[in-house]
Amino acid sequence: MTYSKKPLVGIIMGSSSDSRIMKGAAEIFDEFKIKHEDQIISAHRTPSRLAEYAQHAEKMGFKVIIAGAGGAAHLPGMIASHTIIPVIGVPILVYNDKHPKKTDAAKFSAFGGLDSLLSITEMPSGSPVVSVGVNKAGNAGIYAMKILANEFPELKNKLKQHKSDQHKSVLKESEQLKKQGLSKFTKTKFK
Amino acid sequence: MTYSKKPLVGIIMGSSSDSRIMKGAAEIFDEFKIKHEDQIISAHRTPSRLAEYAQHAEKMGFKVIIAGAGGAAHLPGMIASHTIIPVIGVPILVYNDKHPKKTDAAKFSAFGGLDSLLSITEMPSGSPVVSVGVNKAGNAGIYAMKILANEFPELKNKLKQHKSDQHKSVLKESEQLKKQGLSKFTKTKFK
Amino acid sequence: MTYSKKPLVGIIMGSSSDSRIMKGAAEIFDEFKIKHEDQIISAHRTPSRLAEYAQHAEKMGFKVIIAGAGGAAHLPGMIASHTIIPVIGVPILVYNDKHPKKTDAAKFSAFGGLDSLLSITEMPSGSPVVSVGVNKAGNAGIYAMKILANEFPELKNKLKQHKSDQHKSVLKESEQLKKQGLSKFTKTKFK
Amino acid sequence: MTYSKKPLVGIIMGSSSDSRIMKGAAEIFDEFKIKHEDQIISAHRTPSRLAEYAQHAEKMGFKVIIAGAGGAAHLPGMIASHTIIPVIGVPILVYNDKHPKKTDAAKFSAFGGLDSLLSITEMPSGSPVVSVGVNKAGNAGIYAMKILANEFPELKNKLKQHKSDQHKSVLKESEQLKKQGLSKFTKTKFK
Amino acid sequence: MTYSKKPLVGIIMGSSSDSRIMKGAAEIFDEFKIKHEDQIISAHRTPSRLAEYAQHAEKMGFKVIIAGAGGAAHLPGMIASHTIIPVIGVPILVYNDKHPKKTDAAKFSAFGGLDSLLSITEMPSGSPVVSVGVNKAGNAGIYAMKILANEFPELKNKLKQHKSDQHKSVLKESEQLKKQGLSKFTKTKFK
Amino acid sequence: MTYSKKPLVGIIMGSSSDSRIMKGAAEIFDEFKIKHEDQIISAHRTPSRLAEYAQHAEKMGFKVIIAGAGGAAHLPGMIASHTIIPVIGVPILVYNDKHPKKTDAAKFSAFGGLDSLLSITEMPSGSPVVSVGVNKAGNAGIYAMKILANEFPELKNKLKQHKSDQHKSVLKESEQLKKQGLSKFTKTKFK
Amino acid sequence: MTYSKKPLVGIIMGSSSDSRIMKGAAEIFDEFKIKHEDQIISAHRTPSRLAEYAQHAEKMGFKVIIAGAGGAAHLPGMIASHTIIPVIGVPILVYNDKHPKKTDAAKFSAFGGLDSLLSITEMPSGSPVVSVGVNKAGNAGIYAMKILANEFPELKNKLKQHKSDQHKSVLKESEQLKKQGLSKFTKTKFK
Amino acid sequence: MTYSKKPLVGIIMGSSSDSRIMKGAAEIFDEFKIKHEDQIISAHRTPSRLAEYAQHAEKMGFKVIIAGAGGAAHLPGMIASHTIIPVIGVPILVYNDKHPKKTDAAKFSAFGGLDSLLSITEMPSGSPVVSVGVNKAGNAGIYAMKILANEFPELKNKLKQHKSDQHKSVLKESEQLKKQGLSKFTKTKFK
Known part of the structure; x- marks a missing residue:
């Protein structure tokens, strides 16, 4: 069996607005050619779909589910x-969408994502969910690949290549910085 | 008796600037045709009106009072x-209105609404106030309807319809997302 | 109809250990002779009971549900x-129950109940839950009575009597304090 | 006029249990022979007494009011x-008084006094209250004396003497520590 | 003696950039015709001026000192x-002034003013400073006037007038809101 | 291949004192007969062992690594x-081990585990670690089993049985509570 | 030996984007003519370079290393x-770089730098790192100079001159403020 | 010159009660035979001693000053x-010393040392103080040794030996844990 024939991962989120963050996971899978199925499952607006989706995921043979949610963030649990x-x-940093003037500044979350992070991690004994950092959907994608790599050895190589590429990329930037010094480097880099 | 003849709900807020958030509750009531009376009662600038308003509210037969306030947020209690x-x-996220340049970014609250949330919930034993989330005036409106629905059965049906509409709306978006995949969906949705 | 014939309130909690806090609500109802039904519904260990309980509550004609939970606290939402x-x-202050030595000090929550408070209040627009203060089950009981009093006028009188009793009790203590002064009062009161 | 003939300061608190902290202010006044009147005024259980007490305080000619409160802490404002x-x-660190086993450890506040501190300081523009640190009733007492000293010059001398005594006391301990070194000093001091 | 002949209040701040916030206090004094002397005293850049300024203030006969500072905020203490x-x-909300692009958004404080608030209030027993809310220099001005009013009775009347004006102003807005309802009011007010 | 022949999981921790929390994971594995290898790897005291252990883990064929750490908590990352x-x-709630009197109360962490939780989750893009709740080593154990169950179908059944047992256990307690009511239930349960 | 012949300080950072903050340290060294070597060492993307860099730094004879990092911030430790x-x-305030619209407002950190500050300071006993304030790279530069001044006496004089210059600069601004008063000063200064 | 002839380090603290924490630094110096002078300098009770001590320290030729303080913690800055x-x-975790019953549990700080940590680190640009973790006086001692080792090469060897000893000690414990497994190890270790 190869990992690319059918979706191995289900990506779900609580609201269509979360899709802007969650696509970070999809981009990783697309890059590594891992099929995924994406849905919106709202724990509060479509509660009956929670059990339905779980059955669907098991029937589909998903190996991992990535669940993004903001605010009270009950979906993953x-x-x-x-x-x-x-x-x-x-955990997704939610925006106060009821502010009169819809500028970017006005849409910040009241709790900086801490509400969602704790709602995801502080599950009772016996019912674990794990969490990546706030808005770090891409990291959830890479972590899912690490789980999949247990069964699909070619993913192991791809992950090692990814690590190696990161290493080289940082090394190259470091050499440039060392040569130019901080003042010149920042001028060149962020002009 | 029908629920639409006279105001069943009093909406109050600590300052006229809070009206931008509190209209979220009014919009719910207007949508569901529930009459409400709106006032500004400042616990600190008009303290003598607290008792007066309470008597007025009882005399008017209000079934629920929705009280919005930011910062120290003493009004609800x-x-x-x-x-x-x-x-x-x-709880209303207060803006630092004394900042020199009145851009959006400069108007953030120092404490993200946590000050108001705790000032509303941490009432002593015997004197309860309940709180919705920061700036969630709309949710206060829906919750008030749930209380009213105990007495006005036609509201029960409206609330059920509202839940059903939410369910269908999310389902529709989910089907679109499932079909398009995350990358295409976000491009279509947030172009 | 009188309010005392059948249970008007459902009290639920996520775990049997929460019963130590939640009995604060029961004590209020028992004092005011309001019937209540008490159950343990774990959002994570008995997820299929969520929908079942909701149907049961509607069939029973509950007017209010009081839901206590700690940590991730998904139950109320x-x-x-x-x-x-x-x-x-x-919101219930959860105790770290895996600490080696089970003294009281070792059982404190990592987040002081803030995790639960935010998980209860920060519900998305359209799906309101309201919250009392951390561990304030008694206040939830009194608030439920305020909701019930809309339909059961005799409860209004009881609540007014309760307010009046509180007033007199504080007044009496204040007079004692004023007469004795702080130093003597604390010696008498907390010897 | 001398400052010791009639009460110049009103000390109030939200509950009799706060008297254990607030006596810290009384002790300062008793030491400096400043008369004070002590009362319990609950913003939530005796709201009608707020205006009454304010009138009483103005009639009595109080120069300062010290107001202690925990949790939502609306009293000072x-x-x-x-x-x-x-x-x-x-601001007073409130204890969770509903915990099953009433050990000391079980009575900690959920929010460490931050709730009260913010509820006292974050008053709206135009309605100031000032705050000392959490549980620092003694500091409120000394601050009140600083205000009184503007009118009663003999208090200025007493405050200067107090500062001088503190200076000498620390100096003496420092000399002992310098001579003994930390290891011996702590053994002697905290055996 | 009348309160307007010589400065009764010293306003100090840790940096010239704080003047943008601290002018809120000056505006109150200017409105009430109370003379004040304004200086920059940096606890960290001009430590020798701390004692000098204290002597200057006592010699000048200042009745109150208002001290604004951000970040570590040692000046008031x-x-x-x-x-x-x-x-x-x-307490002043400090801005990260080393951010590459000097937009408003980039200049937010790391700790929302909480660092300054705690550094001002949590003074050790015996050395009190009191604090108003974050950036609330205007409230410090009004509070200073309350202290001065103990000695200058005409200030009492001005403060009462100020309270009365606030009351009327809120009442007027409330009547407008009550008449128009929230939706129309916000449209009129914040167009 | 069966999952019980050789260790599939490596459990590591930053200090021997963490073993009191981390044994929660071991207990799960022991119950489900999953072999694990346990080591102490200190990121700060044995930094050279980080790379060594990683190679060892890959050579041993570990499918999951569970890493517990408190305070700065660099080990997992x-x-x-x-x-x-x-x-x-x-994330492990660290105790202040330098307090003079080594009572339980004195050993609380300064930051309640938040420091460790953020140090584990807020990894940069590209380098994911996931986290369970503070001190929830048992949940890490169950989560590891969920990962292993992808490859070892008999674990799927065991996990389903575990879920079913939890469900039944809560249901039984709920029935007892419903029958007895809260007051009697807590008296019976926590006498 | 003079301090300006070869690099005495190594400046490292976890990512090229941190260079915008870390150049604050370089600017101090450039001003005081202290040579420094700048590199990017990512604890997570180039872990093998940690030991390498440490050996390099010892071989180069660096007297101090300044290490900047955001988020989990493992690099300094x-x-x-x-x-x-x-x-x-x-500690560097990290920006959420996955937000759909890359405005300034959208790039705020979820935890305001607290995550990084705690990850740097809360090192276990025996493995110290010290921290300056969030984003305060310039202060790290000056602190490094204080360490170097122990060996290079001419730096002592330069640091004293720097202190003296700061003093004079603040004094001059204070005199201007005192003369103009707050209202005029802010108008002149921040027009 | 050898490092052991006269005090190279000044240890100061804001109060005699801080000596219980600060002796952690002294123990490190005593172990490594580094002379230190210990004093109590209260920024608030002995402000005139700040400049005096600074002159004393420079005259004594101290290479490092370790300053411990709790609460507002102005001393280091x-x-x-x-x-x-x-x-x-x-930063020192301060205890609420005004609690009625002086049990351990009652003496916890309101802010867990965060107040002190921020008051120490968030110094303005140009005036750096660095901080170790809360209550980590021992780490301040080791860090001071690292600074001294720049001038006293024999300290370099001692620090390397210290690192090596730590490594071996952890390795030994790890081998014991690996051999016994977690369950047996914790039983043996913490019986």
């Missing part, structure tokens, strides 16, 4: 309650 | 001290 | 997603 | 709303 | 250590 | 930097 | 684990 | 303002 498939939570 | 009508508090 | 009955959340 | 007498707030 | 004149601290 | 094996972090 | 050269950490 | 000797701050 509630999906995990319905299935034994490992769930990776992505 | 102080009104609750004067009446047995249930009070729903709305 | 998840029950609210399944019903239009108003839900009052009680 | 509400008294300040009713009078032009300067109010010093004392 | 250090001045209070050198004098028995009451010091009102103003 | 540093191990993840050296390997493509998925790492589950366990 | 990990370098300190590999060398006995004193390491000064600079 | 104020000493640093008066001297160019590098200052290492130790």
Whole structure:
């Protein structure tokens, strides 16, 4: 079996607005040619879909579920309650969407994502969800690949290549910085 | 008796600037055709009006009071001290209005609404106020309807319809996302 | 109809250990002779019971549901997603129960109840839960009575009597303090 | 006029349990022979007494009011709303009094006094209350004396003497520490 | 003696950039015709001026010192250590001034003013400073007037007039809101 | 291949004192008969062992690494930097071990585990670690089993049985509570 | 030996984007003619370079290492684990770089730099790193000079001159403020 | 010159009660035979001693000053303002010493040391203090040794030996844990 034939990962999120963050996970999978199925499952607006989706995910043979949610962020924990498939939570920094003037500054979250992070991690004993950092959907994607790599050895090589590429990229920048010194480097880099 | 003849809900707020957030509650009531009376009662600038308003509210037969306030946010608790009508508090993210340049970025609250949330919820034993999330005046409106629905059965149906509409709306978006995948969906949705 | 014939309130909690806090609500109802039904509904260990309980509550004609939970505290929000009955959340300060030596000091929560408070209040627009203060189950009980008093006028009188008793009790203590002065008063009171 | 003939300071607190902290202010006044009147004024259980007390305080000619409160801590701000007498707030670390086993460890506040501190300081523009540190009733007492010293010059000397005594006391301990070194000093001091 | 002949209040701040916030206090004094002397005293860049300024303030006969500072905010506490004149601290929300692009958004404080608030209030027993809310220099001005009013009765009347004006102003806005309702009011007010 | 022949999981921790928390993971594995290898790897005291352990883990064929650490908690992230094996972090509430009197109360962490939680989750893009809740080593154990169950189908059944047992256990307690009511239940349960 | 012949300080950072903050340290060294070597060492993307860099730094004879990092911020602690050269950490406020619209407002950190500050300071006993304030790379530069001044007496004089210049600069601004008063000063200064 | 002839380090603290924490630094110096002078310098009770001590320290030729303080914690920053000797701050978790019953549990700090940590690190640009973790006086001692080792090469060897001893000690414990497994190890270790 090869990992690319059918979706191995389900990506879900609580709201269509979360898709702007969650696409970070999709981009990783697309880059590594891992099929994923994407849905919106709202724990609060479509509660009956929680059990349905869990059954769907098990039937589809998903190996991992990535669940992003902001604010109270119940989605990752509630999906995990319905299935034994490992769930990776992505806490999303929610924006105050009721502010009169819809500028960027006005849409910040009241709690900087801490509300979502704690709602995802502080699950009771016996019902684990794990969390990546706030808005770090891309990291959830890479972590999912690490889980998949246990079964699909070619992913191991791709992950090692990814690590090696990162190493080289930083090294190259470091050499440039060392040569130019900080003042010149920042002028060149962020002009 | 039908719920639409006279105001069943009093909406109050600590300052006229809070009206930009509190209209979120009014919009819910207007949508569901529930009459409400709106006032500004400042716990600190018009303290003598606290008792007056409480008497007015009881005389008017209000079933719920929605009280929004930012910063120290004493209004919800102080009104609750004067009446047995249930009070729903709305913590409001206050803006630092003394900043030299009045850009959006400069108007953020120092404490992200946590000050108001705790000032509303951490009432002493015996004097309850309940709180919705920061700036969630709309949710206070829906919660007030849930309370009213105990007495006005036609509101029960409207609330159920509202839930059903939410469900269908999310489902529709989810189907679109599932079909398009995250990358295409976000491009279409947030272009 | 009188309010005392059948249970008007459902009290639920996420774990049997929460019963130590939640009995604060029961004590209020018992004092005011309001019947209540008490259950343990774990959002994570018994997810299928969420919808079941919501249907049960509507069939029973509950007017209010009081839901207590600690840590990630998904229960109040998840029950609210399944019903239009108003839900009052009680954030519970969770104890680290895996500490080697089970002294009281070792069982404190990592986040002081803030995790639960935010998980209860920061619900998305359209799905409100309201919250009392951390561990304030008694206040949830009194708030529920305020909601019930809209329909059961005799409860209004009881609540007014309760307010009046509180007033007199504080007044009496204040007079004692004024007469004795702080130093003597604290010696007498907390010997 | 001498400052010791009639009470110049009103000490109030939200609950009799706060008296254990607030006596710290009384002790300062007793030491400096400044008369004070002590009362319990609950913003939430005796709201009608807020205006009454403010009038009483103005009639009594109080120069300062010290107001201690925990949790939502509305008392200092509400008294300040009713009078032009300067109010010093004392945020009090509230204890969770509903814990099953009433050990010391179980009575910690959920928010470490931050709730009270913010509820006292974050008053809206135009309605100031000032705050000392959490539980620092003694500091409120000394600050009140600084205000009184503007009118009563003999208090200036007493405050200067107090500063001088503190200086000497620390100097003496420092000399002992310098001579003994840290290891021996702590053994001697905290055996 | 009348309060307007010579400066009764010293306003100090840790940096010239704080003047943008601290002018809020000056505006109050200018409105009420109270003379004040304004200086920059940096606890860290001009430490020798702390004692000098304290002596200057006592010699000038200042009745109150208002001290604003951001970040570590040692100024209020250090001045209070050198004098028995009451010091009102103003915690200032510091901006990260080293950010590459000097937009408003980039200049937010790391800790929202909490660092300054705690550095001002959490003084050790025996050395009190009191604090108003973050950036609330205007409130420090009004509080200083309350202290001065103990000695200058005409200020009492002005403060009462100020309270009365606030009351009327809010009442007028409330009547407009009540008449128009929230939706129309916000449209009129914030177009 | 069966999952019980050789260790599939590496459990590591930063200090021997962390073993009191981390044994929660071991207990899960012992219950489910999953072999694990336990080591102490200090990122700061044995930095050279980070790369060594990563190589060892890959050579041993570990499918998951569970890494517990308190305070700065660099261990999970540093191990993840050296390997493509998925790492589950366990933030540990650190105790102030330098307090004079070594009572339980004196050993609380300064930051309640928040320091460790953020140090584990807020990894840069490209280098993911996931985290369970503070001190929730048992949940890390169950999550590891969910990952292993992708390859070892008999674990799927065991996990489903575990879920079913939890469900039944809560249901039984709920029935007892419903029958007895809160007051009697707590008396019976926590006498 | 004079301090200007070869690099005495190594400046490292976790990512090229940190160079915008870290150049604050370089500017101090350039002003005082202290040679420094600048590199990018990512604890997570180039873990093998940690030990390498430590050896390089010791071989180069660096007297101080300044290490800046954001988010999980493991770099300062990990370098300190590999060398006995004193390491000064600079916590960097990380920006959420995955936000759809890359405005300034959208790039704020979720935790305001608190995550990085704690990850740098809360090192275990025996492995110290020290930290300056969030984004305060310039202060790290001056602190490094204080360490160097122990060996290079001419730096002592330069640091004293720097202190003296600061003093004079503040004094001059203070005199201007005192003369103009706050209202005029801010108008002149921040027009 | 050898490092052991006269005191190279000044240890100061704001109060005699801080000596219980600060002796952690002294123990390190005593172990490594580095002379130190210990004093109590209260920024608030003995402000005139700040400049005096700074002069004393420069005259004594101290190479490093370690300054511990709790609460508002102005001492480290104020000493640093008066001297160019590098200052290492130790934030100390302050205990609420005014609690009625002086049990351990009652003496916790309101802010867990965060107040002190921020007051030490968030110094303005140009006036650096560096900080170790809360209560980590021992780490301040080791860091001071790293600074001294720049001038006293024999200290380099001692620090390397210290690192090597730590490594071996952890390795030994790890081998024991690996052999026994977690369950047996914790039973043996913490019986």
